Amino acid sequence: EVQLVESGGDLVQPGGSLRLSCAASGFTLSNYWMHWVRQAPGKGLVWVSRINSDGSDIRYADSVKGRFTISRDNAKSTLYLQMNSLRDDDTALYYCVRGFSNSGWPEGDFWGQGTLVTVSS
Amino acid sequence: DIQMTQSPYSLSVSIGDRVTITCRASQSLGSYLNWYQQKPGKAPKLLIYAVSYLHTGVPSRFSASGSGADFTLTISSVQPEDFATYYCQQSSRTPYTFGQGTKLEIK
Numbered sequence: 236e237v238q239l240v241e242s243g244g245d246l247v248q249p250g251g252s253l254r255l256s257c258a259a260s261g262f263t264l265s266n267y268w269m270h271w272v273r274q275a276p277g278k279g280l281v282w283v284s285r286i287n288s289d290g291s292d293i294r295y296a297d298s299v300k301g302r303f304t305i306s307r308d309n310a311k312s313t314l315y316l317q318m319n320s321l322r323d324d325d326t327a328l329y330y331c332v333r334g335f336s337n338s339g340w341p342e343g344d345f346w347g348q349g350t351l352v353t354v355s356s
Numbered sequence: 357d358i359q360m361t362q363s364p365y366s367l368s369v370s371i372g373d374r375v376t377i378t379c380r381a382s383q384s385l386g387s388y389l390n391w392y393q394q395k396p397g398k399a400p401k402l403l404i405y406a407v408s409y410l411h412t413g414v415p416s417r418f419s420a421s422g423s424g425a426d427f428t429l430t431i432s433s434v435q436p437e438d439f440a441t442y443y444c445q446q447s448s449r450t451p452y453t454f455g456q457g458t459k460l461e462i463k
Contacts, residue, residue: 279454294451297357341390342447346400
């Protein structure tokens with residue numbers, strides 16, 4: 236059974252840092268691109284970042300570029316999001332999402348349950 | 357950035373109604389258009405990928421079509437479990453933008 240389990244969310248002050256983790260099981264992480272998507276309370280979905288299967292191609296939303304870093308450890312079947320210089324508007328539920336496999340579609344077929352990041356003084 | 361505009365913003369329907377949700381992109385997307393369903397307090401679920409392909413386990417009352425920059429999601433006969441918010445998403449170019457969502461409510 237495919238599972239994505241996020242962790243690391245917390246209450247943090249503006250300017251602080253957090254590292255989110257996403258533990259993948261039930262499939263071979265190294266065969267898949269992975270994404271982070273966030274959702275502020277009561278709001279819609281916002282794509283944050285994407286990493287390809289071997290970590291050589293990384294993209295970010297403009298709102299997080301230079302502050303967030305996506306990475307992966309395929310040997311540990313874990314995806315990460317290092318979040319620095321956090322702002323109030325980073326407050327959201329952060330989802331880990333499975334992307335394309337090395338053989339193509341579909342993408343977005345599995346989502347974690349999310350981990351809550353609250354940025355507040 | 358590619359802008360995704362869904363309509364309507366919300367929809368009030370009865371069980372058994374046929375429902376169509378539209379999604380318009382600010383530029384052509386090729387096949388890179390997905391649809392998701394999200395229920396309150398739950399993670400989104402993939403319904404449709406690559407414009408028109410039904411994801412595994414999704415009921416056949418869901419269908420989708422489109423090309424270029426205009427896409428539609430149709431529910432042929434709405435069931436009680438379909439009341440949720442629906443999002444389109446483009447993955448043609450980063451940033452991979454979502455539509456603002458369409459909330460399907462019971463009339």
